[in-house]
Amino acid sequence: xGNTLSGGCLCRAIRYxxxxxxxxxxxCHCRDCQRAAGSAFGAYVVVPQAAVRMQGEPRYxxxxxxxxxTVERGFCPTCGxxxxxxxxxxxxxxxxxxxxxxxxxxxxxxxxxFTDRAxxxxxxxxxxxxxxxxxx
Numbered sequence: 001x002g003n004t005l006s007g008g009c010l011c012r013a014i015r016y017x018x019x020x021x022x023x024x025x026x027x028c029h030c031r032d033c034q035r036a037a038g039s040a041f042g043a044y045v046v047v048p049q050a051a052v053r054m055q056g057e058p059r060y061x062x063x064x065x066x067x068x069x070t071v072e073r074g075f076c077p078t079c080g081x082x083x084x085x086x087x088x089x090x091x092x093x094x095x096x097x098x099x100x101x102x103x104x105x106x107x108x109x110x111x112x113x114f115t116d117r118a119x120x121x122x123x124x125x126x127x128x129x130x131x132x133x134x135x136x
Contacts, residue, residue: 005045007083007101009076013056014083016096020051023093025107027125030114030134032063036073036082040122043098043107044085052094058083065089066114066134 005022008015023046033042058074065071067089074084085095098107112124116132124130 003106005047005096005101005106007096008056009079009081009083009100011076011079011081013078014058014076014081015055016052016083018047018052018096020047022047024111025098025109026111026113027109027128028113028134029116029118030066031117032065032071033114034117034119037097037099040119041112042085042095043109044095045098045101045107046090046093046095049086049092049094052096054084060086 004017004019006017025045027041027043029041034040036042059077060072060074062070062072069088072086073082074086075082081100082097083100084097098104101107109125109128111129111131113131113134115124115130118124
């Protein structure tokens with residue numbers, strides 16, 4: 001990608017930026033992501049954690065995901081906006097919520113995961129890789 005990705009929460013108490021190329025951009029249709037996003041899926045830009053500069057401190061809510069590993073969802077303690085996700089099964093990377101990007105047009109997903117839980121009323125992008133049960 002080569003350009004800075006930046007974003008943050010609604011009240012701007014949390015801001016982030018990275019020059020790293022994304023590892024992947026994906027839509028997750030698992031029920032936890034649906035609930036956390038308040039929508040049909042969670043949209044994430046996955047980047048190396050060490051390459052992200054973050055101002056402000058997200059508060060994290062920890063759950064156990066479908067494969068028995070923890071998922072930490074970071075949100076702004078002031079405005080409540082979701083900003084970041086950390087996965088125990090993928091140490092060293094962060095999932096930045098695409099909705100938190102300053103320029104959401106930069107989000108170009110290449111993968112849909114947990115498509116077996118996708119809402120039938122929301123069509124999937126025909127150009128993305130589909131993984132019914134998530135990442136192997």
